[in-house]
Amino acid sequence: MASMDAIDRSEPDHSQPSSSRNPASSARTRPVPLCVDMDGTLLNTDSLIECVFALIKDWRALFAMVGWLLKGKAHLKQQLALHARLDPALLPYNTGLLTWLHGQKRLGRRLILATAADHVIADAVARHLRIFDEVIASDGVNNLRGTAKAEAIDRHLGGQPYAYAGNDFSDLEIWRHADSAVLVNAPKSVCKAAAEVTQIEAHVDDRAPWTRALLKALRPHQWVKNILVFVPIVTASALFDLAAWGDALLMFVAFCCTASAIYMINDLTDLAADRQHHRKRNRPFASGALPLYHGPIVAPGLLLLGGALAALAGAFGVVVLYAVCSILYSFKLKSMALVDLFMLAALYTIRLFGGGEASGYPVSLWLLGFSSFVFLSLAIVKRVAELMALPPENKGKPAGRGYRAGDLDILRLMGVASSFTSCLVLALYVQSDLALGLNALDALYWAIVPLMLFWQCRLWLATSRGKMHDDPIVFAAKDPVSWVVCGAVFAIVAIAHLPV
Structure with missing residues (x-):
């Protein structure tokens, strides 16, 4: 059979072919056609699941899918393909x-x-790709899977011998009819079963273990946002209430589970847009590093776990509100200019309410006013950073967003104004009758005002210089200066509570 050296990463040096015989030599004696499977083999994804998630944002499509399925799986595939219109240039190929x-x-x-x-x-x-001579595929009537595909190949080739490249147990029936097999990222059990029914021409195994990709899909670096659940305890001068800290910790984990589930749902429904982004294209689902079917399995489990932990903390309703708002944002609101910014700010604020509800220290109107402006500013930073990082091929408009490059100036103006307004609210609170007299050293709270203003101005300066990650909280978590400011604010609060 015609073949160049195959990649076999199961070998110690990860560079030599693992053919049962020399492919180049075989090519001279038996040049049979090579049939190549697409989903999971040529593509590091499943095109059927891709189509479902491409359409799932439209509730009308969900009802249509039921009708299509009633007419057979082949008809369902055809209608999904016609309506989803996947861009082949964006699909993750097995390089x-x-x-x-x-x-x-x-x-x-x-x-x-x-x-x-x-x-x-x-x-x-x-x-x-422009490398295939012919195509054999389902046609809306015949679903070419397993035995049906083997029969279709035999008819197409008129009984001529052929080799087949596949990756899972559904390909075993084809390998039983094939002259040889090319195993592509196949599990060991599949490799063993294939070797029992045909001879192995080559292995191509270049996919990293999915466990690491799954962890990355959970976005643990985003969990730093959930530290907001502890803020109500700090602002209520209850630093030594251990029971409140314990309940807030439960809410922290609940928000981490829920947020990770929403991130996975967002990634699954935003595959095309992510693949057009210079950095998001490397996300596990978009890049094909993590099979799509993991999402519908893991995300519901995380949602249930998050809800259970929130119920233990006494704030189940807050987590439900957060999940509903997040899903609405992912499916629709993030494409609506300005609405997306206020929803992002609301999602930050909901974390505060969750911490207050669980710890027993409700969010005050002062904290709500201050945080609302801060979070709105951070949301605008996120959008400005995305617009500034747009590649030329996007023509000044990010995929899936309601903005264009010409909106940068007005967005910057709104964001900086929100930053200064938040610090004005903070200054008014520090000087208010509510704050005065709380502690013997309450005058120290004034030092927090310039620190917060400095921190927000620093974020905007970094954004203006093109150094901002498209999520300012993640940027701050990796920024030493932000940690110094955070430590200084916490120290001021702690010192103000010292007995005099």
Whole structure:
């Protein structure tokens, strides 16, 4: 069979082919066609699941899917493909396999894309890659999976011997009919089963373990935002109420679980937009590092766990409100100019309410006023950073957002004004009758005002210089100066509570 050296990362040096025989030598004696599976093999994703998540934001599509499925899975695939219109240029391809296939093409081997996906998607992928001679795919009537695909290949080739590249147990039936197998990122159990029914031509295994990708998909670096649940305890001068800290800690974990679930849902429903972003394209689902089916399994579990922990802390309703608002934001509101900014600010504020509800120290109107302006400013920082980082191919408009590059000036103005207004509210509180007399050293609170103003001005300066991560909280978590400011504020609060 025609073949160049395959990549086999199961070998110690990760560079040598793991063919059961020499492919180059076989090419001279038996040049059979190579049929290549698409989902999970050529693509590091599943096109059917991609189509579902591309349409899931439209509630009308959910009802339509039920009707399509009643007419058969092949019809469902066809309608999903027609309505989703996946862009083949954005799909995550198996680069190791593509390199290997290009080598086969140069050697003159006949390449056939043989997939259970619908012809609409398969033809688009074949046109994009320009290495396949023919396409065998489902057609709205026949669902070419397993035995049906093996029969379709036999008919197409007229009984001629062929090799087949696949990745899972559904491909075993094809391998039983094939002359040889190319195993692509296949589990050990699949490799063993394939070896029992045909000879192995080559292995291509270049995918990293999904466990690390799953952890990355949870975005643990974003959990720093949930520290906001402890703020009501600090502002209520209850630093030594251990029971309140324990309940707030439960809420912290509840928000971490819920937020991670929402991040996964957001990533699944925003695949195309993420793949057009210079950094978000590396997210686990968008890049294909994590199979899409993990999302519908893990996200509901995290939501249930977050709700259970919030119920233990006595703030179940707050977490439900946070989840509902987050899902609304992910599905619709983030594409609406200005509405998205106020919703982002609200999601920060809900964390404060959650901490106050769990700890027994409700959020005061002063804290609400101050935090609302701070969080609005941070939300605007996020959007300004995204607009400034737009690549030329986006033509001044980020995918999935309601802004364009020309909005930068007015957004900066609104954001800086929000920063200064927040510090004005803080100054008024420090001087108010409510704050005066709380502690013997309450005059120290005045030092917090310039510290907060300095910190926010620093964020805006970093944004103006193009150094801002598109999430200011993540930027602050990695910024030593932000940690110094945070430590100074906490020290001021602690010293103000010292007995005199």
